[in-house]
Amino acid sequence: MKSPAPSRSRSSPASSRYSYFLAKAARACGTVAAIVLLAFALSHASGDPAQVFLGGEATPEAVHAFREKWGLDKPLAVQLARYVVLLSQGDLGKSLYTSRKVTEVIAERIPATLSLMIPVAFLAISLGILIGTAAAIRNGRLSDKAILLGSTLGFSLPNFFLGIVLIFTFSVGLALLPSSGNMYARSFIMPIMTLVLADVAVFTRFARASMIDILGKYYILSFRSLGVKEWRILLFQALPNASIALLTISGFYIGSLVGGAIVTETIFAWPGVGSLLISAIRSRDFPLVQGLILLFGLSIVAANLAVDFLYGVIDPRVRKGVSS
Amino acid sequence: MTGERRLSISIWAAASILAALSLASILYGGNAHEAQDLDARCSRPYLIGGDDPRYLLGADQLGRDLGARTLAGIRVSYMIALIGTAVSAVIGTLLGFLATRMKGIVEEAILMLVDIQASLPFILVAVAFLMIVKSSFLVLLVLLSLSGWGRYARLTRSLSDSAMKDGYALAVRALGASPGRVFFRHVLPNISSALIVNMALQFPAIMIAESSLSFLGIGIQPPLVSLGRLLGEGRTYLTTAWWISVLPGAVIFASTLAMTVVGDWMRDRLGES
Numbered sequence: 001m002k003s004p005a006p007s008r009s010r011s012s013p014a015s016s017r018y019s020y021f022l023a024k025a026a027r028a029c030g031t032v033a034a035i036v037l038l039a040f041a042l043s044h045a046s047g048d049p050a051q052v053f054l055g056g057e058a059t060p061e062a063v064h065a066f067r068e069k070w071g072l073d074k075p076l077a078v079q080l081a082r083y084v085v086l087l088s089q090g091d092l093g094k095s096l097y098t099s100r101k102v103t104e105v106i107a108e109r110i111p112a113t114l115s116l117m118i119p120v121a122f123l124a125i126s127l128g129i130l131i132g133t134a135a136a137i138r139n140g141r142l143s144d145k146a147i148l149l150g151s152t153l154g155f156s157l158p159n160f161f162l163g164i165v166l167i168f169t170f171s172v173g174l175a176l177l178p179s180s181g182n183m184y185a186r187s188f189i190m191p192i193m194t195l196v197l198a199d200v201a202v203f204t205r206f207a208r209a210s211m212i213d214i215l216g217k218y219y220i221l222s223f224r225s226l227g228v229k230e231w232r233i234l235l236f237q238a239l240p241n242a243s244i245a246l247l248t249i250s251g252f253y254i255g256s257l258v259g260g261a262i263v264t265e266t267i268f269a270w271p272g273v274g275s276l277l278i279s280a281i282r283s284r285d286f287p288l289v290q291g292l293i294l295l296f297g298l299s300i301v302a303a304n305l306a307v308d309f310l311y312g313v314i315d316p317r318v319r320k321g322v323s324s
Numbered sequence: 325m326t327g328e329r330r331l332s333i334s335i336w337a338a339a340s341i342l343a344a345l346s347l348a349s350i351l352y353g354g355n356a357h358e359a360q361d362l363d364a365r366c367s368r369p370y371l372i373g374g375d376d377p378r379y380l381l382g383a384d385q386l387g388r389d390l391g392a393r394t395l396a397g398i399r400v401s402y403m404i405a406l407i408g409t410a411v412s413a414v415i416g417t418l419l420g421f422l423a424t425r426m427k428g429i430v431e432e433a434i435l436m437l438v439d440i441q442a443s444l445p446f447i448l449v450a451v452a453f454l455m456i457v458k459s460s461f462l463v464l465l466v467l468l469s470l471s472g473w474g475r476y477a478r479l480t481r482s483l484s485d486s487a488m489k490d491g492y493a494l495a496v497r498a499l500g501a502s503p504g505r506v507f508f509r510h511v512l513p514n515i516s517s518a519l520i521v522n523m524a525l526q527f528p529a530i531m532i533a534e535s536s537l538s539f540l541g542i543g544i545q546p547p548l549v550s551l552g553r554l555l556g557e558g559r560t561y562l563t564t565a566w567w568i569s570v571l572p573g574a575v576i577f578a579s580t581l582a583m584t585v586v587g588d589w590m591r592d593r594l595g596e597s
Contacts (some may be wrong), residue, residue: 031440038452152588156581158532160539160552161347164559168570172563246402255445262447263536278540281455293452297444304443 013097024308028301035297040083042290044151054157087294093287095280102291104274112182113265113272117257119188120195124253127196128203133234135204147204154201159260163194163267180269191268195260199253203246210245214238243317251307255263335589338582345579349398357396357549361387366565382567384558394572397551399577400544404465405531410522411469412530414475418521421507423481424488435481438474446471446533454542464543468534472526479522483515517594524587528580534575551576 058066075084092102135147171179171188178187214220215238223233258274265274273292280288361383361514367375369382376383381391450467457463487493488511493589496506535552537543544550551572558569 027439027443030436031443032564034440035444038449038489042455044451101444152584153581156584157577158535158573158580160536161555161577164555164562164569164573168562168566252442255443259445259447259536262451263540263544266540277451278542281451281542284455286455289451289455293448296448300445 006142020312021309024305024312028305031301032298035294035301036084036087037080038297039087039294040080042293043083043287060194081205092291092294094286097283097287102287105288106276106291106295109271111271112270113261113274115182116188116191116195116265116270116272117261120192120199120260121253121257123192123196124199124203125246125250126198129207129239129243131200131208132204132207133211133239133242135208136215137234139212139215144208151204151208154197155205157198159198160263160267161192161193162197163264166190166194167267182270187268191264191270194264194267195257198260199256202249202253202256206249207242207246210242211238214241218286244311247307247311247314251304252284254303254307255300258300334585338585341578341582342586345398345575346402348556349395351403352392352395352399356389357392358547359388366561366568368565368566369571372567381571382565383559384554384568386450390568390571393549393554394575397554397572398579400461400548401531401534401552402579404468404534404550405527405579407465408468408472408530408534409527411465412472412526413476413519413523415469416473417480417512420477420480421484424484425475425503425507431481434477438477438571441471443475446492447536449531450537454537459537459542459545461544461548464534464537468530471533472530475526476519479518480515482489483518484511487511487514488525490561504594512596521587521591521594524583524590528583530586531583544551551579559582 093233138144170177367383383412423434538552539556
């Protein structure tokens with residue numbers, strides 16, 4: 001190993017074994033701080049938090065008690081510290097409308113969202129790799145061009161418009177599928193289609209690009225010249241290498257899944273956390289919105305961090321700061 | 325290659341769609357999109373067999389001309405996407421340059437911000453802000469402009485980092501040019517193609533972001549119309565008058581598709597990282 005030369009790149013000297021992981025953890029902490037600040041700002045938005053949380057009809061004693069509890073008479077920095085302590089105890093306050101605990105309201109909506117997101121992520125990634133690989137093999141031919149065209153179409157089709165077109169076709173026109181709710185197995189078809197299409201397009205493009213890149217490398221050529229069967233090369237050489245590259249975008253994908261969930265759940269009146277966020281915004285239910293933003297934000301950070309760590313573990317070049 | 329020919333046809337088609345839509349929306353003036361005609365509520369587009377020839381593209385739930393409303397919507401949506409793209413390009417490029425120039429703690433801070441922004445989906449941040457600040461054209465514009473600067477900052481930093489070590493940059497520096505002059509007069513023109521490609525691909529992204537927010541009812545507010553708002557409001561009338569939401573939706577799709585095609589083409593021609 002070389003001595004730690006004054007590296008111009010951002011990743012700290014290659015000598016430190018853990019610098020990659022530390023940098024990623026620092027980023028995650030920074031993002032968490034940003035999210036908590038955002039939530040804190042929300043809890044202080046719209047004037048007096050005591051009025052917002054307790055409603056206009058609260059008695060002066062109640063307002064006073066609330067101020068005591070949240071330390072609203074203290075400087076902002078102290079308030080922020082208290083806020084963080086309360087958050088870490090899982091106290092997100094109560095919904096302004098149902099007076100139920102925010103954590104409770106959110107918890108009962110999570111399964112519906114997961115039941116949508118898990119199949120969508122699975123389908124999007126596996127179909128994307130499959131179609132992208134197929135296109136890469138036929139690079140430049142008609143079928144490759146058709147796949148590229150299809151992925152451009154899917155990529156540009158906004159999910160809210162696709163959802164509307166699907167409802168119009170299958171619910172209004174053909175009366176085949178329910179347009180809202182998650183009551184039946186059939187209910188899953190349209191929301192999943194809406195979410196999967198654009199995501200498959202993204203993964204297809206990416207898988208195609210990285211497969212073409214890898215299939216042009218010399219070590220693939222040498223396997224071919226040794227007479228290794230093409231499917232074996234694809235499956236055991238190209239695909240594992242391409243999936244490392246795919247891992248990089250799956251971090252960002254989690255964020256886009258959340259964004260997609262908000263829109264798609266609203267279109268299909270899906271009783272998940274995404275539609276809960278929009279209805280909470282419409283009723284200006286500050287504690288609920290704040291809780292949901294924390295939930296979304298923190299799960300994205302956690303997922304990103306997991307992907308980054310995994311990436312560093314799988315690919316030594318990454319954690320050693322070597323550019324390929 | 326036959327592909328070249330087909331490619332250029334799709335580029336022409338995409339560019340003409342964008343030019344025609346923006347030109348029509350610029351030429352369209354006045355308030356025809358606000359005029360209500362309650363007798364014509366939800367009337368079917370004349371082009372597909374409606375009764376009223378005054379409403380070529382149909383009318384909405386209040387009898388307002390859908391053609392005019394769509395044009396007014398295109399104007400707002402395009403303007404936001406255009407300004408948002410430009411502003412985030414300028415901010416991102418400047419910060420990217422600053423990161424290359426300052427190094428140390430400034431660079432770390434900028435890159436940290438870029439990372440944070442990249443990992444939080446825009447819609448989440450936008451939702452939080454729109455809860456605090458009442459949504460308006462200006463607020464949306466600011467939010468969307470701040471949503472995409474990260475990629476430019478990253479691109480500018482990594483490209484100018486290596487460009488600053490190139491012979492030409494070293495030569496100009498040796499002649500005593502200030503870092504600002506080296507960057508803006510010499511390095512920027514050399515890395516601009518990558519930035520322009522990024523702008524072309526960001527335009528549809530900003531457009532979809534604005535449309536999503538407006539569709540959800542927290543973006544563009546009445547009396548302003550945007551394509552997303554039209555689509556969102558027409559959703560209620562899907563069973564009786566599907567054209568109210570399908571027309572603006574189709575226009576959004578056509579615009580994002582056309583811009584993506586143009587962006588892809590530019591990337592292939594100019595070559596981008």
